[in-house]
Amino acid sequence: MRPLFHPAIEDVTVEGILYALSDPIRVAIYADIAGQKCTVGCSNFLTVADQAIPKSTLSQHFKILRENGLIRSERRGVEMLNATRCQEIEARFPGLIRAILNAHAIQSRQTHRAKQPAKRNSRR
Amino acid sequence: MRPLFHPAIEDVTVEGILYALSDPIRVAIYADIAGQKCTVGCSNFLTVADQAIPKSTLSQHFKILRENGLIRSERRGVEMLNATRCQEIEARFPGLIRAILNAHAIQSRQTHRAKQPAKRNSRR
DNA sequence: TTCATTTGTTCAGGATTAATGAACTATTGA
DNA sequence: TCAATAGTTCATTAATCCTGAACAAATGAA
Numbered sequence: 001m002r003p004l005f006h007p008a009i010e011d012v013t014v015e016g017i018l019y020a021l022s023d024p025i026r027v028a029i030y031a032d033i034a035g036q037k038c039t040v041g042c043s044n045f046l047t048v049a050d051q052a053i054p055k056s057t058l059s060q061h062f063k064i065l066r067e068n069g070l071i072r073s074e075r076r077g078v079e080m081l082n083a084t085r086c087q088e089i090e091a092r093f094p095g096l097i098r099a100i101l102n103a104h105a106i107q108s109r110q111t112h113r114a115k116q117p118a119k120r121n122s123r124r
Numbered sequence: 125m126r127p128l129f130h131p132a133i134e135d136v137t138v139e140g141i142l143y144a145l146s147d148p149i150r151v152a153i154y155a156d157i158a159g160q161k162c163t164v165g166c167s168n169f170l171t172v173a174d175q176a177i178p179k180s181t182l183s184q185h186f187k188i189l190r191e192n193g194l195i196r197s198e199r200r201g202v203e204m205l206n207a208t209r210c211q212e213i214e215a216r217f218p219g220l221i222r223a224i225l226n227a228h229a230i231q232s233r234q235t236h237r238a239k240q241p242a243k244r245n246s247r248r
Numbered sequence: 249t250t251c252a253t254t255t256g257t258t259c260a261g262g263a264t265t266a267a268t269g270a271a272c273t274a275t276t277g278a
Numbered sequence: 279t280c281a282a283t284a285g286t287t288c289a290t291t292a293a294t295c296c297t298g299a300a301c302a303a304a305t306g307a308a
Contacts, residue, residue, distance in 0.1 A: 180267080186285090
């Protein structure tokens with residue numbers, strides 16, 4: 001099994017960050033990790049927003065978050081501990097992560113209030 | 125030819141915005157339009173960052189920007205005038221567009237300074 | 249040690265999405 | 279009516295994504 005790849009912060013791109021967070025599941029995962037005090041394992045997200053995610057899919061999502069510089073993952077015993085790299089990104093792209101998480105929170109509140117509003121299309 | 129579709133601002137999603145701007149060509153186009161005083165036609169972008177873009181591809185890029193709520197396009201005579209919807213988005217997701225454009229500007233400066241630094245990978 | 253359990257990765261395939269040349273539509277002006 | 283200009287649509291190929299199945303690594307118990 002290959003060692004985990006983490007890009008140096010100066011190799012992290014805006015496009016990479018936006019791409020990684022342009023998926024509703026990934027942004028939900030990232031927002032959750034960012035909100036936690038401590039690091040968390042992947043399996044906390046086998047269901048996201050009442051939706052079951054296959055673990056192979058979940059693994060890919062974490063890989064995308066990791067390889068685009070959004071999180072740092074470290075094996076701890078049998079599980080993987082994930083932490084955000086918010087501070088590093090903040091130093092490179094001030095305000096970016098905060099604005100995205102804030103926008104995500106605004107949207108989540110509206111979606112909740114409308115109680116499943118006929119399935120928003122995530123992309124396109 | 126179908127009439128152009130523009131989503132209502134309340135149907136614009138964070139994921140849609142991030143997706144649309146996660147492509148290096150689209151974010152460059154968007155940053156350019158946002159920086160202009162007046163609206164501009166699509167053909168201004170047949171080359172972006174010294175890279176030729178086929179016009180069918182360009183048309184798709186504009187469609188993605190438009191249908192994710194980032195720009196408003198209007199036919200004026202034989203050409204298409206495009207304007208950003210920055211203010212509407214600002215009202216819905218405060219600070220989001222500004223932070224993204226700022227990050228893009230930071231990255232562009234660094235990329236320029238390094239004079240084509242061995243092709244940054246745009247995604248992944 | 250050996251085995252079962254837990255957690256996550258890798259691989260292979262089918263499904264989806266993106267890129268683009270060619271043909272087409274719409275508008276303008278000669 | 280014709281040519282030129284500006285974009286769109288379509289069809290095909292290429293690239294990506296999703297996920298079940300098999301695998302790998304660490305732990306703890308027997």
